[in-house]
Amino acid sequence: MRWQGLNLITIISLNYQVDMESIALILKQKKEIKLPKYQWQELAFNIIKFLYDGEKKKSSIFLCCKKNEKLARYAFNECKELNKPYTNYFLKIFNNCG
Numbered sequence: 001m002r003w004q005g006l007n008l009i010t011i012i013s014l015n016y017q018v019d020m021e022s023i024a025l026i027l028k029q030k031k032e033i034k035l036p037k038y039q040w041q042e043l044a045f046n047i048i049k050f051l052y053d054g055e056k057k058k059s060s061i062f063l064c065c066k067k068n069e070k071l072a073r074y075a076f077n078e079c080k081e082l083n084k085p086y087t088n089y090f091l092k093i094f095n096n097c098g
Contacts, residue, residue, distance in 0.1 A: 039069065040069045041062070043069060043072060043073060044061050044062045044064075044072075047072070047076050047090065050076070050080070050085055051079070051090060052086060053087045056087065057091070064091070071094055072094060074097060075093035
C-alpha cells in the first residue's frame with residue numbers, strides 16, 4: 001500500500017503533532033478560576049448572587065461575612081425563608097441580631 005509518498009510512521013507522527021497542537025490550544029483558552037480562600041468568602045459570593053442588588057453593596061456583604069460568619073449565614077437564611085432578597089433587609093437582620 002502506498003500513502004502518497006508518506007510512510008506509516010510519518011502519518012502517525014503527523015497525527016500526534018496535530019493532537020498536541022489541539023491540546024495546547026485548549027490549554028491556552030482555559031480560563032483560570034480563582035477559588036475562595038476562606039469559607040466566609042464563599043458565603044459572601046453566594047449572598048451576592050442571591051440578592052437582587054448584591055453587586056451594589058458587595059463590600060458591605062464581604063465585611064459582614066468576614067466579621068461574623070454565623071450571623072451572616074443566619075441573616076442570609078432569614079432572607080431566603082422570608083423571600084426578601086434585598087441587601088438592605090440582609091444588613092438590617094445582620095445589624096439587629098449582632
